[in-house]
Structure formats: structure tokens, C-alpha cells
Amino acid sequence: MTFGKGCHLHLIDGSAYIFRAYHALPPLTRKSDGLPIGAVSGFCNMLQRYVEDNTGPDAPTHVAVVFDKGSHTFRNDMYDQYKANRDEMPEDLRPQIPLTREATIAFNIACKEMEGYEADDIIATLACMGREAGGQVTILSSDKDLMQLVGDGVEMLDPMKNKRIDREGVIEKFGVGPERVVDVQALAGDSVDNVPGAPGIGIKTAALLINEYGDLETLLDRAEEIKQPKRRETLTQKREQIELSKRLVQLDCETPIDFTLDDLEVQDPDPDKLMPFLAKMEFRTLTRRIADKLGVEPLAIPEPEAKDAPEGDAPDAPEIDPEKYEWVKDMEALDRWIALIRDHGYVAVDTETTSLNEMQAEFAGICLAVVPGEACYIPVGHKVGDGEGLFADDKLAEGQLSLDDVLAALKPVLEDPAILKIFQNAKYDTKIFSRHGLNVAPIDDTMLMSYAMFSGLHNHGMDTLSEHYLGHTPISIKTLLGTGKSAITFDKVKIEDAVKYAAEDADVTLRLWQLFKPRLHREKVTTVYETLERPLVPVLAQMEMHGVQVDRDTLSRMSNAFAQKMAGLEAEIHELAGQSFNVGSPKQLGEILFDKLGLEGGKKGKTGAYATGADVLEDLAAQHDLPARVLDWRQLSKLKSTYTDALQTHIDPDTGRVHTSYLQTGASTGRLASTDPNLQNIPIRTEEGRRIREAFVAPEGKVLVSLDYSQIELRILAHVAGIESMKQAFRDGEDIHAATASEMFDVPLDEMTPDVRRQAKAINFGVIYGISGFGLARNLRIARGEAQGFIDRYFEKYPGIKEYMDDTVAFAKEHGHVATLFGRKIHTPEINAKGPHAGFARRAAINAPIQGSAADIIRRAMIRMPDAISGLPVKMLLQVHDELIFEVEEGGVDKAVSVIRDVMEGAADPAVKLDIPLVVDAGQGANWAEAH
Structure with a gap:
């Protein structure tokens, strides 16, 4: 076919596909011979989806996947620093690059690249050729550099967001039309590609200038007219640099390609x-x-x-086909499913509800799957709409069973100890059932299996796992519910649509379970899953359902007090500034600090505004009182909005308590994350932060009891690093920070000053987190050289710590993971990275076994706790890092503390015998602040 009017050319950015595929899949995905193929697998899945999605009358007539070839292009000849600061390609990606070319050719799609030219230049040339020939061109990429091509028959499509980018989209991004994008880019520069641009001018300012003067050349010719001195000086003195930048960002539409558009005609796969x-x-x-x-x-x-099985391989199973799922409309059909469950001895279960809040959610339906490809949806709560978006609570859609009848029929199998119930995020579903009187057990959880095996590699949501390990993209919930203000709840979805979505969830969960369950032992994490993950689910569910009582009046009074104090600080800040301004505006604050007050250290970001983050303000506080007052104002503002205001909205109307939700998979180290609301990040170092805990109260006749591990991470560090002097100090019950200071600075304990002890404490905790000399200097407000000297002396006194650090990093580099004392694997995919990520990855690898072991210990304590406190007037309410909070009847505190302390201090045994005893501090009071 000769390319011309009526033809449609698709140009796919191959590099974008590759990096999307690489970062989306686990780096451990390999062939049986050890060759990494994760990126190739993802790339092929993306090509297959592209082929499937582009059929019919609107399909492209011509298509090419365009790649970069080599790293040196004509732009490097113009400017030798072009892209000089880019990280090296990951080692496991390098051998996959040629395979993606092979894959493109194997799919019978044109594969194009040219030495000395970037893929963007080839795309630009083909787009211009297609436009001139009268055809339509779609560029499949989100690369901002390609936006200069949009218009007159050329559009872009972001394939990941399925979002089209037309002229209006370009204006939204750059503030100018496509014809002036290169002018804006020339001024703003590009830190990723190392395009210098005009220092201090970002996208917004650049667009403002180009819109005012028409184009870059006119702007530079008339730069002397600009009123702002710094801007005028930059544009006049940096003219050559700006003009060079334009040549660097301008795409070459005349790349000397050796093929024609006709060579790109779509071909069927061979x-x-x-x-x-x-x-x-x-x-x-x-x-x-x-x-x-x-x-x-x-x-x-x-x-x-089995031990060499490819990571992404799935068990033999029929294709996932939502059209084959069953809508259960009568009890006879439900009875057949129950019989099937009893025959197999297991069932994958999922619930569809009206809310993510388990304390308020109501059933819309229940999904079941026993055999891959066979799943059902039992609707019980779908409403009838009037066609205009209005639904009546008392009008149920036809073809549904009553919730009471369904739960009564399912209760015997869901509570049968001989039938395994399989979930993806079991805690949510089991809490919904529990509210309706069903105690669902025993359970398996594919989310937690994934977490035990792949912590640190990717998230563990069902969609991610399905794409990674089954090669299937599930139906998006957004297609059913919509987004934003127009979003509906699941009970308002048409049942025929709900069946396909909901039953698929159960089917995918079952398939993941069949893949993951036998794999746990191959990954050597069966014990982690069986002793640290699965048994914690019912414990957390019970804690969350208990909730904690919060006094609304106390919060309201605190909010008012914070507001008054903020107003006073605002007045003080305005007086220091010599004018009124919006203290909450980083832009206005930056102008006050650096333009008006002339403080040193002002740095502008890409937007053209000064950076005014907490680290910047902390450094400036030594120069002027204003930044210190702004820090105080921000802290109060955060406390007010995040806690004293927001917590009032989280008080459950039925229970009068706050019910946080704990995410087991929230941190790669095993630490729990508290959400909706987050109760783990309430600050305790300030008086105002500590006061918030006063609002967490015990009901009448009860008290709150807090038990907290004392310096557990330092104890673990002393154990794993084999530091005898530190271990002995812990055994003798000494003040560990004073003991460290005495060891480091040769100061007798009886002559220890608070300042010296404070320095030792900062080093003790800093070392655990891999603190640098720069970081310690900031914490202690001392010179960087002095801080580095402290760290060097610390390692001299405790050589075991340095040895532990080096050994841990070496192990991570060789094996791709580190492990806790209890066998939890924490993968370290960035450990061999170069550039800015290297330091972070190294620190994370060093800290993970220590923080992870501490997290495992408190998990073990929590899992043992229900049996230990059974029969006592005690409820476990909260876990906050190393602390557990309980609600105890008055008169039962001493007994409760004794039992709980025994469980916590013995939590490591018998799995790990620590060289140092664990110590737990206890407190009690009418509220959390008094108890802690």
C-alpha cells in the first residue's frame, strides 16, 4: 500500500516500552539458563496487547517500533556533556536490549534504529513524512520532547495512561503550542539530558517570556528590555548557551533514513x-x-x-474468560458451588462491598472459585437505578439472593477447619464476614505469599501480581465505578458487569495461589509466611475492630489552640519579614527569604521558585529568626490538619472509636503501616505532638497500658555485629548512650555530661540508618569534619559494626537480597546501581536486617498475645513501631503487664537466641500520653 491520504501511521517509542517493562517486572525473572528476561517478557506482553487492541476499521495501516542505537549521537558532537549525568544501564537489562529487537521482528512489526541518531529524530522524520503525505500519525509515547511534533495530523498517545495528547495537551504541559515547545525547552533546560538552558528559568517563566515576545530569537534580541535584573542578566550573558540548548532539544526531521513509509505497512503475525x-x-x-x-x-x-522455574511462569490453566463466569441467581446454583467446594477442600473467596472502610462497608456480592476458569458471583445488594444516577436503598435489582440466606448457606464451609479459604488481602474480607457473625478460618493469602517471597521487588496488589505472574491484566475497577465526584459504589454497578469483574478476582486469586503456594519452599520463606504473616491476619483484624476511644472535645480544643498559636506565629513572621504574605506559599516565602531578606543559600527548582523545604529552613535558621518561626508554624499546621482536625472525621459513628487499618505489606522490612488514619507518625518530640496522644483515652473503669521495647534495634545491632562491650553494657542494664560516649570519648561514666551523651545517642541511632558525616553534622549542628570524625572514631571503637556493614552489602550484591534473623528476605534490586541511588540502596541494605528483625520480634509477640491474655480483662488496641497499647480494666493492670511483658521479652525464642536480653518498659494512664 502506498502511504497517503486515508493511511494511519503508528510510531512506537521502543525505549519507553523497554524501560516500562523492565521496571514493571521482578529483576529475578530469568530463563532456565540464567539469562535475565523480565524486560523481554514485559515487552512482548505489551506488543501482544498492542496488536490485540489495534484491530478493526480504526486500526493503523502502517507501524514501526523505533529504538535508540548506541549512546553517541550528533548531539554529543555539539555538546560533550549531553546526557553525561545519566546512570549506566542496569547490568541485567543490557543483555535484554537486543532481544527486544528480536521480539519486534518476531511479531512482524517494522523495527527501526540508526547509528548516530536518537529514536526521537527517526520518529520526528517519519512523522513529518507521514504528515506531508496526507496521512494521520500517532506517536505512542509520553516523552515530552516529542510534543514539539504535535499538530496538523500528528498526535501523541500515552499508552500507559491511554491518554491522547493533542495541541491543548501540549499547552497544558508547556504553556505554549507545539511550535514553541523547543523555545521553552531551550530556556528551561533539562536536568535528565543535561541540557543547560538558562539558569534560574523554569518552564512557567520560559512560557511567560515566549508568549510575551513571540519566539526565542526575539526574546534574546530584546533581552535588555526585561525589567527583572537577574533574568535580564541571564538572558544576555548566557545567550550562546541558550542557543546551544535549542539545537540540542530541536528534533531532526531530516534524518537520512534508508527506508520509506511503505516499508512500514502493517503485517499479520507470522x-x-x-x-x-x-x-x-x-x-x-x-x-x-x-x-x-x-x-x-x-x-x-x-x-x-522446579528450582529453576522462570519467575513469571504460571501453572497450566485455561485462558481467563470473563464471559464464562456464572451469575448465581438461586439456591440450587449456590448449593452446587458449595458441593464443589467440599469436593476440593479449598475455595478462593472475594467480597464486593460498598466501601473500603471495613467497619462501614456493606455486601454487594460474594465471589467464589474452585477450579481455574470457573468462578461465580453471588449478588446480594445491587440497587436499581432510575437511569439518571439515582438509586433507592429499598429497591434491589432482580436476580439476587438474600444476604441472610447466602451467609447461612456459606457459613458451614467458611468456618469448616477442613476447608481452606484463599484470599487476596484476607484481613479485609474476613472482617466483613466477622461483622456478620462468620469466623472465617483457616485462610491463605496470596498478597502475603507474594510479600514473603518478593518483598522489595514490587507491590503486592492483585493487578500487579496478575500482570507479573499470570500475564493477564484484570478488568479495572475504574471502568465500573468511574472516578472523582461522579464515581459510584459497587452496589450500583449493573450485575452483568459486576459478574465479569468480581468473579475474575476470585479466579485470579486462585491461580496465584496455585502458583505461589508450592513456591514458598523453593524461595525458603515458608517459615516466614507460616509464622510471621498468615497468623498475624486475625490478630490485626481483631485489633482494628476493637479500635481506640478518642475524645472529640479534646481534639476540638487542641485545634482551636493550634489555630490561635498559628495566628500569633503568623503575625510574628510578618513582622520579621516587614510585610504580610501567605506563610503557606513556598513561592512567596522563597521571595521573602532570598530576594527581600537576602539570605544565603537560595536555590531555584525547575519551576523557577526557590526551594523552601524543611532542610533549607533548618540551615537558614542559624542566619535569621524568620525561617525558625516558619518551621514552628508548619509543624502546628500539620498537627492541626493531619491530626486534631482529621482524627475527628475518623471517629466511627457506630462505635465512637477510631479504627485504623494495618497494612502488613507496607514496608519491605516487615514493619507494619497504619492507615486511615495513620497513628504511627504522631510526633512525640514536641510538646504539641505529645499532647495529641492525650485525646486517645480509656473508657470509664479502664486504663490504657503501653509496653515498649527498650532500644531494640541497638540490641539487635550489638548482637549481629558481635560488639562485646555494647552487649555487656546491655546485660548490666547500663545507659547504652552513656556507655557508648564513655567508650568513644574516654569519659568516665560518673563524669558524663548531657551534651556528650546526646552526641553518642545521635551516632548510635544514626549508624543504624547509615547516616553520613553531612547528616550527623546537621543533626548535631556541628561542622561536617567534626561529625565525620565522630563516625570514624565510632568505627574504630566498634570495628564489628563496620565489618557487619561491609559484609551485608557484599551479601546483597551477590544474592540480591538481605535477611532478618528470622529468615525474612528483603530484596535489594538497586544495590548494584550507579549514581545517586547507590548510597540509598547501600544504607537500606544495611538497615533492613536490623529494622526487619525488630519488626519480626514484635510480630511474634503480637501473634502470641491473644492466647496469653485470653481470660484477662485486656484488649490489644494499637501497635506503633516498638510499642503495643492495651485497654485494661482497672485492678487488672499488674497482672496484665506481667503477662504481656513476658510475651514480649520472650518473643525471639526459640527461633533465635539473642546474646542480649530484650527489655520492655511499661506505663499506664487515663490516656495514651500518660501511659507512654
């Missing part, structure tokens, strides 16, 4: 090319899926030994 490639890559699931689409037999792929 099984003789595609199937051998997929078999060579050992993509079993994708091979079966594509073979089915093409109507051919898949090539046989030898099964590797």
Missing part, C-alpha cells in the same frame, strides 16, 4: 517467526495465549527443574 522466538524465551503462558489467538499449536518448551 507463526513461523513468532512461535520459535517465544519458545526460545520460555514464555509458556504467552506462548499458549498467542498460539490460541493464531489458531496454531504452541511449540513444546522443556520444563526446567
Whole structure:
């Protein structure tokens, strides 16, 4: 076909596809021979989805995937620092790059690249050719550099967001039309590509200037007219640099390509090319899926030994087909499913509800799956709409069973100890059932299995796991509920649509379970899952349902007091500034600090505004009182908005208590995360922060009791690093910070000053988190050289710590993970990275075994706690890092503390025998502040 009017050319940014695929899949995905193929797998899935999504009358007539070839281009000849600060390509990605070219050719799609030119230049040339030939061009990329091509038959499509970018989209991004994008980019520069631009001018200012003067050349010619001195000086003195920047960002629409648009005509996939490639890559699931689409037999792929099984491989199972799922409308159908569950001895279960708040959510329906490909949805609460978005609570859609009848029928199997119930995020669903009188057990949880195996590699949501390990993208909930103010709840979704979405959830959960369950032992994390993850689910569920009583009046009084104090600080800040301004505006604050007051250290970001973060203000506080007062104002503002105001909205109308939710998979180290509301980040170092805990109160006749591990992470560090002097200090019950100070600074304990002890404390805790000399200097407000000297002396006194750090990093680099004392794996995918990520990855690897071991210990204590306090007038309410908070009847405190302390101090045993005893401090009071 000759390309011309009526033709549609798709140009795919191959590099964007590759990096999207690489970062979306686990880095451990390899062939049986050890070759990394994670990015290739993701790339092939993306190509397959592209092919499937682009059929029919609107399909492209021509298509090419365009790649970068090599790192040196004509722009490097113009400017040798172009892209000089980019990180090196990850080692495990490098061998996959040529395979993505092979994949493109195997899919029978044109694959184009040119030495000395970037992919963007090839795309630009082809887009211009397509436009001039009268055709339509769509560029599949989100790369801002390509936005200069948009217009007159050329559009962009962000394939990840499925969002089209037209002229209006470009204006939204750059503030100018596509024809002036290069002018704005020339001024703003690009830190990623190391394009210098005009120092101090960001996108917004650049757009303002270009819109005022028309184009870059006119702006530079008339730069002397600009009123702002700094801006005028920059544009006049940096003219050559700005003009160079424009040449660097301007795409070349005359790249000397050696092919024509006609060579890019769409071709059907050729099984003789595609199937051998997929078999060579050992993509079993994708091979079966594509073979089915093409109507051919898949090539046989030898099964590797179990220990070498590819990471993304899925068990043999039928294709996921939502059209085959069953809508259960009567009790006879439900009875058949219950019989099937009893025959198999397990069932994947999922609930569809009206809210993410388990304390308020109501059932819309229940999903079941027992065999892959066979799943059902039992609707029980879907409403009838009037066609205009209004629903009546008392009008239920037809074809539903009553909730009471369904729960009564399911109760025997859901509570049967011989039938395993499989969930994805079991805590949510089991709490919903619990509110209706069903105690669902025993359970398995695919989210927690993934967390035990792949912590640190990716998130553990069902959609992510399905895409990674099943090669299937589930139906998006947004397609059913919508977004924003127009979003509906699940009970308002049409049942026929709900069946496809909901039953798919149960089907996918079952498939993940079949893949993950046997794999736990191969990953050597069965014990972690069985002793630290699965048994914690009912414990957390019970804590969350207990909730904690919060006094609304106390919060309200605090909010008013904070507001008054903020008003006083605002007046003081305005007086120091010599004018009124919006203290909450970083832009206005920056202008006051650096333009008006002339303080040193002002740095502007890409937007052209000064940076005014907490670290900047802390440094400036030594120069002037104003930044110190702003820090105080910000702290009060955060306390008010995040806690004293927001906590009032979280008080449950039925229980009068606040019910936080604990996320087991929120941190790679095993630490729990508290959400909706977050009760773990209430500050305790300030008087105002501590006062917030006064609002957490005990009901009449009860008290709150707090038990807190004393310096548990330092104890673990002393244990793993084998530091005898530190271990002995802990055994003798000494003040560990004073003991460290005495050891480091040769100061007798009886002559210890608070200042010296404070320095030792900062070093003790700083070392755990891999603090640098710069960081310690900031914390102690001392010279950087002095701080580094403290750290060096610390390692001299405690050489075991440095040895532990070096050994841990070496282990992480060799194995791709570190481990806690209890066997929890924390993957470290960035440990071999170069550039700015290297330091962070190293510090994270050093800290993870220590923080993770502490997290595991408190988990073990929590899991043992229900049995220990059974029969006592005690409820476990909250976990905050190393602290557990209980509600205890008056008169039962001494007994409760004795039992709880024994559990917590013995939590490591018998799995790990620590060289140092664990010590737990206890307190009690009418509120949390008194108890802590």
C-alpha cells in the first residue's frame, strides 16, 4: 500500500516500552539458563496487547517500533556533556536490549534504529513524512520532547495512561503550542539530558517570556528590555548557551533514513517467526495465549527443574474468560458451588462491598472459585437505578439472593477447619464476614505469599501480581465505578458487569495461589509466611475492630489552640519579614527569604521558585529568626490538619472509636503501616505532638497500658555485629548512650555530661540508618569534619559494626537480597546501581536486617498475645513501631503487664537466641500520653 491520504501511521517509542517493562517486572525473572528476561517478557506482553487492541476499521495501516542505537549521537558532537549525568544501564537489562529487537521482528512489526541518531529524530522524520503525505500519525509515547511534533495530523498517545495528547495537551504541559515547545525547552533546560538552558528559568517563566515576545530569537534580541535584573542578566550573558540548548532539544526531521513509509505497512503475525522466538524465551503462558489467538499449536518448551522455574511462569490453566463466569441467581446454583467446594477442600473467596472502610462497608456480592476458569458471583445488594444516577436503598435489582440466606448457606464451609479459604488481602474480607457473625478460618493469602517471597521487588496488589505472574491484566475497577465526584459504589454497578469483574478476582486469586503456594519452599520463606504473616491476619483484624476511644472535645480544643498559636506565629513572621504574605506559599516565602531578606543559600527548582523545604529552613535558621518561626508554624499546621482536625472525621459513628487499618505489606522490612488514619507518625518530640496522644483515652473503669521495647534495634545491632562491650553494657542494664560516649570519648561514666551523651545517642541511632558525616553534622549542628570524625572514631571503637556493614552489602550484591534473623528476605534490586541511588540502596541494605528483625520480634509477640491474655480483662488496641497499647480494666493492670511483658521479652525464642536480653518498659494512664 502506498502511504497517503486515508493511511494511519503508528510510531512506537521502543525505549519507553523497554524501560516500562523492565521496571514493571521482578529483576529475578530469568530463563532456565540464567539469562535475565523480565524486560523481554514485559515487552512482548505489551506488543501482544498492542496488536490485540489495534484491530478493526480504526486500526493503523502502517507501524514501526523505533529504538535508540548506541549512546553517541550528533548531539554529543555539539555538546560533550549531553546526557553525561545519566546512570549506566542496569547490568541485567543490557543483555535484554537486543532481544527486544528480536521480539519486534518476531511479531512482524517494522523495527527501526540508526547509528548516530536518537529514536526521537527517526520518529520526528517519519512523522513529518507521514504528515506531508496526507496521512494521520500517532506517536505512542509520553516523552515530552516529542510534543514539539504535535499538530496538523500528528498526535501523541500515552499508552500507559491511554491518554491522547493533542495541541491543548501540549499547552497544558508547556504553556505554549507545539511550535514553541523547543523555545521553552531551550530556556528551561533539562536536568535528565543535561541540557543547560538558562539558569534560574523554569518552564512557567520560559512560557511567560515566549508568549510575551513571540519566539526565542526575539526574546534574546530584546533581552535588555526585561525589567527583572537577574533574568535580564541571564538572558544576555548566557545567550550562546541558550542557543546551544535549542539545537540540542530541536528534533531532526531530516534524518537520512534508508527506508520509506511503505516499508512500514502493517503485517499479520507470522507463526513461523513468532512461535520459535517465544519458545526460545520460555514464555509458556504467552506462548499458549498467542498460539490460541493464531489458531496454531504452541511449540513444546522443556520444563526446567522446579528450582529453576522462570519467575513469571504460571501453572497450566485455561485462558481467563470473563464471559464464562456464572451469575448465581438461586439456591440450587449456590448449593452446587458449595458441593464443589467440599469436593476440593479449598475455595478462593472475594467480597464486593460498598466501601473500603471495613467497619462501614456493606455486601454487594460474594465471589467464589474452585477450579481455574470457573468462578461465580453471588449478588446480594445491587440497587436499581432510575437511569439518571439515582438509586433507592429499598429497591434491589432482580436476580439476587438474600444476604441472610447466602451467609447461612456459606457459613458451614467458611468456618469448616477442613476447608481452606484463599484470599487476596484476607484481613479485609474476613472482617466483613466477622461483622456478620462468620469466623472465617483457616485462610491463605496470596498478597502475603507474594510479600514473603518478593518483598522489595514490587507491590503486592492483585493487578500487579496478575500482570507479573499470570500475564493477564484484570478488568479495572475504574471502568465500573468511574472516578472523582461522579464515581459510584459497587452496589450500583449493573450485575452483568459486576459478574465479569468480581468473579475474575476470585479466579485470579486462585491461580496465584496455585502458583505461589508450592513456591514458598523453593524461595525458603515458608517459615516466614507460616509464622510471621498468615497468623498475624486475625490478630490485626481483631485489633482494628476493637479500635481506640478518642475524645472529640479534646481534639476540638487542641485545634482551636493550634489555630490561635498559628495566628500569633503568623503575625510574628510578618513582622520579621516587614510585610504580610501567605506563610503557606513556598513561592512567596522563597521571595521573602532570598530576594527581600537576602539570605544565603537560595536555590531555584525547575519551576523557577526557590526551594523552601524543611532542610533549607533548618540551615537558614542559624542566619535569621524568620525561617525558625516558619518551621514552628508548619509543624502546628500539620498537627492541626493531619491530626486534631482529621482524627475527628475518623471517629466511627457506630462505635465512637477510631479504627485504623494495618497494612502488613507496607514496608519491605516487615514493619507494619497504619492507615486511615495513620497513628504511627504522631510526633512525640514536641510538646504539641505529645499532647495529641492525650485525646486517645480509656473508657470509664479502664486504663490504657503501653509496653515498649527498650532500644531494640541497638540490641539487635550489638548482637549481629558481635560488639562485646555494647552487649555487656546491655546485660548490666547500663545507659547504652552513656556507655557508648564513655567508650568513644574516654569519659568516665560518673563524669558524663548531657551534651556528650546526646552526641553518642545521635551516632548510635544514626549508624543504624547509615547516616553520613553531612547528616550527623546537621543533626548535631556541628561542622561536617567534626561529625565525620565522630563516625570514624565510632568505627574504630566498634570495628564489628563496620565489618557487619561491609559484609551485608557484599551479601546483597551477590544474592540480591538481605535477611532478618528470622529468615525474612528483603530484596535489594538497586544495590548494584550507579549514581545517586547507590548510597540509598547501600544504607537500606544495611538497615533492613536490623529494622526487619525488630519488626519480626514484635510480630511474634503480637501473634502470641491473644492466647496469653485470653481470660484477662485486656484488649490489644494499637501497635506503633516498638510499642503495643492495651485497654485494661482497672485492678487488672499488674497482672496484665506481667503477662504481656513476658510475651514480649520472650518473643525471639526459640527461633533465635539473642546474646542480649530484650527489655520492655511499661506505663499506664487515663490516656495514651500518660501511659507512654
